[in-house]
Amino acid sequence: MSETQIGILLVKLVIIIVLARLAGYLAEKLKQPAVLGELIAGVLLGPSLFNLVHETDPVLKFLSEIGVIILLFLVGLESNIYQLLKVGRASFIVACIGVIIPFLLGYFYFIYSGYSTFVALLVGGTLTATSVGITMRVLSELGKTNSEEGRIILGAAVIDDVIGLIVLAVIVGIIGSGHVSLFNVFKLSAYSIAFLVGSIYIGIKFVPRIHKIVHKLELEKTFVISAFIFALVLAVIANWIGLATIVGSFAAGLILERSEHKEHFEQKMKPVADLFVPIFFVMAGAVMDVRLLNMKILLPIILITLIAIIGKIVAGLGAFGTKANKFHVGLGMIPRGEVGLIFATYGLTYKIFTNEVYSVLVIVIMLTTFITPPLLVQFMKKGKAEAKKGIPNVS
Amino acid sequence: MSETQIGILLVKLVIIIVLARLAGYLAEKLKQPAVLGELIAGVLLGPSLFNLVHETDPVLKFLSEIGVIILLFLVGLESNIYQLLKVGRASFIVACIGVIIPFLLGYFYFIYSGYSTFVALLVGGTLTATSVGITMRVLSELGKTNSEEGRIILGAAVIDDVIGLIVLAVIVGIIGSGHVSLFNVFKLSAYSIAFLVGSIYIGIKFVPRIHKIVHKLELEKTFVISAFIFALVLAVIANWIGLATIVGSFAAGLILERSEHKEHFEQKMKPVADLFVPIFFVMAGAVMDVRLLNMKILLPIILITLIAIIGKIVAGLGAFGTKANKFHVGLGMIPRGEVGLIFATYGLTYKIFTNEVYSVLVIVIMLTTFITPPLLVQFMKKGKAEAKKGIPNVS
Numbered sequence: 001m002s003e004t005q006i007g008i009l010l011v012k013l014v015i016i017i018v019l020a021r022l023a024g025y026l027a028e029k030l031k032q033p034a035v036l037g038e039l040i041a042g043v044l045l046g047p048s049l050f051n052l053v054h055e056t057d058p059v060l061k062f063l064s065e066i067g068v069i070i071l072l073f074l075v076g077l078e079s080n081i082y083q084l085l086k087v088g089r090a091s092f093i094v095a096c097i098g099v100i101i102p103f104l105l106g107y108f109y110f111i112y113s114g115y116s117t118f119v120a121l122l123v124g125g126t127l128t129a130t131s132v133g134i135t136m137r138v139l140s141e142l143g144k145t146n147s148e149e150g151r152i153i154l155g156a157a158v159i160d161d162v163i164g165l166i167v168l169a170v171i172v173g174i175i176g177s178g179h180v181s182l183f184n185v186f187k188l189s190a191y192s193i194a195f196l197v198g199s200i201y202i203g204i205k206f207v208p209r210i211h212k213i214v215h216k217l218e219l220e221k222t223f224v225i226s227a228f229i230f231a232l233v234l235a236v237i238a239n240w241i242g243l244a245t246i247v248g249s250f251a252a253g254l255i256l257e258r259s260e261h262k263e264h265f266e267q268k269m270k271p272v273a274d275l276f277v278p279i280f281f282v283m284a285g286a287v288m289d290v291r292l293l294n295m296k297i298l299l300p301i302i303l304i305t306l307i308a309i310i311g312k313i314v315a316g317l318g319a320f321g322t323k324a325n326k327f328h329v330g331l332g333m334i335p336r337g338e339v340g341l342i343f344a345t346y347g348l349t350y351k352i353f354t355n356e357v358y359s360v361l362v363i364v365i366m367l368t369t370f371i372t373p374p375l376l377v378q379f380m381k382k383g384k385a386e387a388k389k390g391i392p393n394v395s
Numbered sequence: 396m397s398e399t400q401i402g403i404l405l406v407k408l409v410i411i412i413v414l415a416r417l418a419g420y421l422a423e424k425l426k427q428p429a430v431l432g433e434l435i436a437g438v439l440l441g442p443s444l445f446n447l448v449h450e451t452d453p454v455l456k457f458l459s460e461i462g463v464i465i466l467l468f469l470v471g472l473e474s475n476i477y478q479l480l481k482v483g484r485a486s487f488i489v490a491c492i493g494v495i496i497p498f499l500l501g502y503f504y505f506i507y508s509g510y511s512t513f514v515a516l517l518v519g520g521t522l523t524a525t526s527v528g529i530t531m532r533v534l535s536e537l538g539k540t541n542s543e544e545g546r547i548i549l550g551a552a553v554i555d556d557v558i559g560l561i562v563l564a565v566i567v568g569i570i571g572s573g574h575v576s577l578f579n580v581f582k583l584s585a586y587s588i589a590f591l592v593g594s595i596y597i598g599i600k601f602v603p604r605i606h607k608i609v610h611k612l613e614l615e616k617t618f619v620i621s622a623f624i625f626a627l628v629l630a631v632i633a634n635w636i637g638l639a640t641i642v643g644s645f646a647a648g649l650i651l652e653r654s655e656h657k658e659h660f661e662q663k664m665k666p667v668a669d670l671f672v673p674i675f676f677v678m679a680g681a682v683m684d685v686r687l688l689n690m691k692i693l694l695p696i697i698l699i700t701l702i703a704i705i706g707k708i709v710a711g712l713g714a715f716g717t718k719a720n721k722f723h724v725g726l727g728m729i730p731r732g733e734v735g736l737i738f739a740t741y742g743l744t745y746k747i748f749t750n751e752v753y754s755v756l757v758i759v760i761m762l763t764t765f766i767t768p769p770l771l772v773q774f775m776k777k778g779k780a781e782a783k784k785g786i787p788n789v790s
Contacts, residue, residue, distance in 0.1 A: 003737070005453075006460050007634040014627045021620055058400075059457045065401050224666040225416055232409045239402040271619040271663045272670065342398070 009059055012052060013279075016060070019045065020278035035137045036373040038278050042285020053286040064283035065245065067276035068133050072246040073231040074273055075136045075154065076253015077266050078145045081200060084155050084254070087148065091155025093318035098156065098333050099163045102127035102311030109307060113300075119357065121171050122347045126361050127308050129164030131337020132157035133246065133280065134369055138376045139332070148324040149380075153332035154250075156315075161244050162192045164339040168346075169242075175352065191241045196251060199234055203255030211259065224268040227256060244339065284337070288366040292359045304364045309334055309371070328380055335372045336365045404454055407447060408674075411455070414440065415673035430532045431768040433673050437680020448681040459678040460640065462671035463528050467641040468626040469668055470531045470549065471648015472661050473540045476595060479550050479649070482543065486550025488713035493551065493728050494558045497522035497706030504702060508695075514752065516566050517742040521756050522703050524559030526732020527552035528641065528675065529764055533771045534727070543719040544775075548727035549645075551710075556639050557587040559734040563741070570747065586636045591646060594629055598650030606654065619663040622651060639734065679732070683761040687754045699759045704729055704766070723775055730767045731760045 019041040027037030045053040053060060084091075103124035110120035132154065139150045169188050173181045231252040238248030256265055293301075316330025344361045347353035353361070414436040422432030440448040448455060479486075498519035505515035527549060534545045561583050568576045626647040633643030651660055688696075711725025739756045742748035748756070 003634060006457060006640070007631060009457055010460075010627055010631045010634065010640065014624055014631060017620060017624055017627075059454050062401060062404055062454045065405075224669055225412060228670060229409055229412055232405055232412075236402060236405045236409060239398060239405065245401070245405065268666045272667055274619055275623060275667065 016282050020282050033138045033141045033373040038281035039285035042282040043288050046286030048290040055287050064280040067280035069235050069249040070273045071277045073249040073253040076250040077257050081254050087152045090152045090319040090322045094156040094315050095159035097318045098312050098315030099128045101314050105307040118352050125167050126340045126343040129160050129339035130157045130333045131335045134335040135332040138373045149328045152319050152329050199251045204258045227265045297360050300360050305367045308368050331375050335369045340365045411677050415677050428533045428536045428768040433676035434680035437677040438683050441681030443685040450682050459675040462675035464630050464644040465668045466672045468644040468648040471645040472652050476649050482547045485547045485714040485717045489551040489710050490554035492713045493707050493710030494523045496709050500702040513747050520562050520566050521735045521738040524555050524734035525552045525728045526730045529730040530727040533768045544723045547714050547724050594646045599653045622660040692755050695755050700762045703763050726770050730764045735760045
């Protein structure tokens with residue numbers, strides 16, 4: 001990498017961070033979450049207009065990955081494992097409904113449009129998993145990460161990431177060999193559950209002891225580093241199992257939330273987050289290429305987006321028996337992201353999807369991402385205003 | 396960039412940061428600066444042993460660049476432009492002697508060893524410019540950045556970076572066309588001086604006004620971002636002129652040192668620095684490949700390293716008329732780095748250097764880097780102890 005290439009990347013980085021901050025500021029002025037501004041900044045910087053930021057750039061891609069890892073680490077730090085477990089049943093049902101309905105709707109829409117079973121299966125899979133980053137960022141901006149809705153969404157998103165992974169393994173198995181490898185399904189499920197339960201259980205049990213060692217080694221001044229490393233290590237393990245990295249860093253946050261130094265971690269990680277998190281959302285926006293939009297694919301885009309939205313709104317009903325607003329939970333589950341893109345990219349790479357189907361799916365994923373922040377602000381703020389009249393919120 | 400590639404890079408990042416911290420800790424236990432440990436960690440992770448970290452990896456290279464940019468930004472924040480100007484004359488003379496002596500010694504050593512003029516010219520150039528990162532990190536660990544010696548070294552290193560750049564332009568001109576383009580030399584000199592004087596003058600004059608705008612835009616919470624961006628922007632401009640990026644971020648630090656929010660910037664940037672700065676030193680260590688060492692090139696390595704050391708020790712005498720310890724100033728100027736590697740790489744790329752000459756020079760650059768931290772600690776700590784008996788230090 002030459003000095004010139006470094007220079008060019010530095011320029012891109014400056015433009016990304018500055019534009020993200022300005023767009024975020026403008027969004028806030030328009031009573032929208034900052035993240036919406038950052039996504040739009042991404043669209044402008046991407047192939048749609050300035051063609052400056054590409055999803056394929058390894059350095060920017062890696063920085064954005066660090067950003068979302070830190071974001072979910074902080075979300076974990078703001079969450080509480082026991083409160084999450086309290087809504088565990090609701091989260092699980094929401095996750096299951098939110099996988100099944102969009103999958104079936106997507107599958108049958110494509111079957112009835114005359115596509116093959118393979119295409120329909122992969123489309124169904126693409127529509128399953130929620131991208132928790134967007135929703136958590138919005139909830140965090142609204143100070144609602146710890147609300148009952150927030151906790152249910154968070155739990156459901158982690159669970160549906162695991163389910164999405166298993167669904168992918170099943171579909172890849174069917175497409176590859178024509179049959180489902182039960183062993184693979186079992187292995188993945190076991191790994192995922194073992195990772196989540198194991199890391200959190202062991203983590204909470206041993207973190208005080210590790211603290212003592214760190215303290216003894218006079219490494220207190222490296223608290224930030226140890227927190228960051230801890231998040232990265234769990235992210236790496238999650239990635240190695242096949243889960244999203246953010247599931248790992250979220251678990252790390254949950255574990256350190258139990259630590260007596262929680263505030264310290266939060267305070268020190270915030271400046272790092274301020275720098276990196278917007279890069280993730282700009283890169284997420286840059287995936288969208290508005291030039292791909294044309295009249296021919298407009299109807300499928302609208303219909304599949306509706307499927308994606310309705311599937312998750314219905315899933316919100318799974319939160320029965322809790323005080324949470326089911327509609328808000330459903331809204332929070334709408335955004336699709338990484339896992340959906342993995343499905344779509346798999347389809348394109350193995351020539352199961354045409355470029356057109358791929359483009360439609362990527363645009364649907366983007367639309368679910370763009371539509372959620374304003375919807376959440378619209379409805380949850382109203383909810384908050386009502387709540388204020390009644391019992392005051394803890395958040 | 397696939398999920399797997401991201402996973403591998405995350406693993407590398409974790410290993411780099413953890414090993415850098417452990418090695419830094421061990422170095423401190425052995426009364427050595429942490430940076431020496433980080434450099435050795437780099438050697439172990441590089442091609443010499445584990446072969447895990449490569450200078451050519453674009454992501455790691457970029458992260459390390461961000462690290463050294465932040466380091467010099469913080470050094471700038473700890474410096475004071477007026478105190479630097481006070482020792483300006485000394486810095487200038489130290490820089491000039493420190494360019495001329497190593498250049499001439501290197502040139503004649505190679506001429507008398509039977510090499511061509513081109514080879515000798517490039518070798519001379521390789522030995523000129525000081526890499527300020529190492530020394531400043533050590534001085535910062537010793538709390539001596541603001542000592543008279545520290546200020547002279549810092550000024551001299553910036554000046555000799557500019558001179559090194561001009562020398563490169565001259566040599567490239569001679570090798571390319573057989574004659575020196577006076578216009579190019581003039582252009583580079585003018586740009587460099589205009590950048591340094593201009594940015595610092597304008598910066599100090601307008602920073603309070605920019606603060607007011609930032610404040611008005613309710614962007615106070617983004618102070619870290621604005622400071623980081625400011626450092627990056629000046630780094631980019633410096634890079635664009637052809638100077639080292641760190642000259643730009645150092646100027647940014649100097650400017651913001653004059654701001655009323657200086658402490659705030661420092662406090663918020665420290666956690667970011669803790670994460671990134673060690674990456675730079677690990678990558679610097681990873682350039683060294685101990686497998687290149689063999690008996691045949693041992694004598695030239697020793698002799699050229701001596702030339703590199705003696706040239707800068709003599710340069711320290713340029714600090715006459717100041718209270719600074721001339722020997723300490725000379726020691727602080729010993730490490731060579733980026734500019735030297737640029738010369739050496741140029742020589743290899745254009746087939747002026749054989750692989751052997753190139754390897755010798757890279758090893759010499761590494762040796763000057765490795766030798767300085769223990770020397771500085773050895774002699775400056777003693778100096779400190781003596782100073783304590785007399786007038787107490789401000790640092």
